[in-house]
Amino acid sequence: MTRSKKTLAVAIAAAVAAFAVGAAAMPRPPALSAESRGDSALVEEVRAVLAETPGVRDRVSVAVIDGDTVREAHFGATDATEYEIGSVTKTVTGSLLADAIDRGEVEAQTPLGDLLELGSSPAASVTLEELATHSSGLPRLAMPLDRVLPTIVANYRAADPYGSTVDQLVASSSEQELGEKEYLYSNLGFALLGQALATAAGTDYQELAEERVFAPLGMDDSFVPTSTDDLAADAPTGFTAAGRPSEPWTLGADAPAGSVRSTLADMTAYVRAQLDETAPGVAATEPIADAGGSSTIGYAWHTTDSVTWHNGATGGFTSLVAFDRDAGRAVVVLNNTGASVDELGFALMEDD
Amino acid sequence: MEYITGFLALAFTAVFAAGSLTRGKAFAAKSRLELVFGAADAAVVLFGTRLFMPWGSVPTWLWLVPVAIFAVGVAGAVLRWRDLPAVRPDKPRRRTLAWAVVHAVVLVAVVIVVAG
Numbered sequence: 001m002t003r004s005k006k007t008l009a010v011a012i013a014a015a016v017a018a019f020a021v022g023a024a025a026m027p028r029p030p031a032l033s034a035e036s037r038g039d040s041a042l043v044e045e046v047r048a049v050l051a052e053t054p055g056v057r058d059r060v061s062v063a064v065i066d067g068d069t070v071r072e073a074h075f076g077a078t079d080a081t082e083y084e085i086g087s088v089t090k091t092v093t094g095s096l097l098a099d100a101i102d103r104g105e106v107e108a109q110t111p112l113g114d115l116l117e118l119g120s121s122p123a124a125s126v127t128l129e130e131l132a133t134h135s136s137g138l139p140r141l142a143m144p145l146d147r148v149l150p151t152i153v154a155n156y157r158a159a160d161p162y163g164s165t166v167d168q169l170v171a172s173s174s175e176q177e178l179g180e181k182e183y184l185y186s187n188l189g190f191a192l193l194g195q196a197l198a199t200a201a202g203t204d205y206q207e208l209a210e211e212r213v214f215a216p217l218g219m220d221d222s223f224v225p226t227s228t229d230d231l232a233a234d235a236p237t238g239f240t241a242a243g244r245p246s247e248p249w250t251l252g253a254d255a256p257a258g259s260v261r262s263t264l265a266d267m268t269a270y271v272r273a274q275l276d277e278t279a280p281g282v283a284a285t286e287p288i289a290d291a292g293g294s295s296t297i298g299y300a301w302h303t304t305d306s307v308t309w310h311n312g313a314t315g316g317f318t319s320l321v322a323f324d325r326d327a328g329r330a331v332v333v334l335n336n337t338g339a340s341v342d343e344l345g346f347a348l349m350e351d352d
Numbered sequence: 353m354e355y356i357t358g359f360l361a362l363a364f365t366a367v368f369a370a371g372s373l374t375r376g377k378a379f380a381a382k383s384r385l386e387l388v389f390g391a392a393d394a395a396v397v398l399f400g401t402r403l404f405m406p407w408g409s410v411p412t413w414l415w416l417v418p419v420a421i422f423a424v425g426v427a428g429a430v431l432r433w434r435d436l437p438a439v440r441p442d443k444p445r446r447r448t449l450a451w452a453v454v455h456a457v458v459l460v461a462v463v464i465v466v467a468g
Contacts, residue, residue: 007430007431007434008431010430011426011427011428011430011431012427014426014427014429014430015423015424015426015427015430016423017426018419018422018423018426019416019419019420019422019423022398022415022416022419022420022422022423023416023419025402026412026413026415026416027402027405027407027412027415028412029407029408029412030408054406054408054409055406055408055409056406056407056408056409057408153465156404156465156466157465157466241354241406241408241409242354242403242404242405242406242407242408243406243407243408244403244404337408339408339409
């Protein structure tokens with residue numbers, strides 16, 4: 001073999017080897033679990049809607065409540081499978097505000113500065129109701145300069161970008177300027193609201209949610225982690241929208257904005273209590289402010305047309321809880337990937 | 353936003369392949385060092401694309417497109433290897449090597465951060 005032919009052979013071999021390595025590393029995102037259980041018609045309906053909805057899937061649990069009838073569909077899960085419910089947690093915080101007002105601990109117009117050490121900062125003048133309706137003028141997140149890079153890295157590593165202490169949360173909030181007092185979705189606002197309510201009650205947010213919402217509704221498998229120390233060693237984790245394994249999100253002091261872990265059974269009990277108006281702090285569901293477009297907002301709960309709802313997303317989970325008192329229907333969707341379940345949830349709400 | 357990684361993978365693998373296969377002024381690698389770093393840049397971007405592309409929303413076979421372009425680049429690099437100097441003779445050798453070290457450190461850092 002001449003030198004040029006030998007070089008050509010080596011080049012071809014190297015290209016084939018490179019392609020083979022690349023092909024072997026071909027992405028294999030998780031797919032909707034083939035193991036299904038529950039109401040067979042609902043299972044097929046959910047499967048059909050998800051097939052038309054882009055995104056990585058793995059475990060999904062769905063409940064459709066019509067009056068006293070509850071239908072469930074599970075893929076790779078049971079009604080006791082634990083999920084991160086993300087920002088649906090804000091509805092728990094909203095309920096806690098309505099409940100605290102009922103108890104006389106706070107008023108809707110109580111300034112945040114009466115409960116947290118915010119000094120004379122702009123955030124001190126914000127009222128609890130403004131926080132609960134996303135109209136405080138606070139930004140979506142508190143982002144001190146020293147957190148910018150770690151947050152970007154955490155996002156790319158599918159890790160929890162939160163994790164400050166209450167003192168750090170309050171300190172960074174006292175440095176925030178306020179924007180217009182109009183609807184602007186704010187995780188920071190709900191983190192502060194939850195911590196303020198815990199202060200007013202003389203406890204921490206974890207205990208407050210447990211005592212005033214989870215225990216009265218029998219939500220025994222629901223809890224508020226604030227660090228990975230609060231999770232079981234085998235606590236479920238999810239996948240990002242790209243199909244990468246995600247780390248758990250526990251959010252630290254931002255827990256009132258999105259760290260609750262729950263099950264379909266518990267969230268079904270939760271939304272049924274909202275539907276029949278027996279939930280603690282159910283006044284939170286009543287719209288009191290504009291939320292942009294045709295939507296209005298109560299304490300965390302958004303209402304669009306006649307459907308009252310909240311969705312949630314963490315690094316590896318998405319969720320939707322919705323109900324329509326006029327129609328007597330409620331829906332819970334829990335999912336362990338970063339792909340949205342809003343389309344599925346609203347389709348189930350409209351279904352005849 | 354995540355889809356941009358797919359376009360980056362196509363761009364970087366195409367630049368590497370062009371550098372190894374062409375001899376024009378615009379893209380052709382002028383040294384073995386440039387070939388090596390062209391391959392390393394493309395490989396790191398491919399790594400990131402595999403992690404960050406929303407593969408549940410796009411056909412996974414699309415992954416093979418930048419991989420195939422990379423493989424063509426590898427073949428071109430092997431064919432050109434003997435014809436190229438180790439480093440560009442028209443640039444100060446010390447500065448070239450210093451930049452190579454910086455370039456390598458950046459690539460390693462990106463891999464460490466991305467892979468977690």
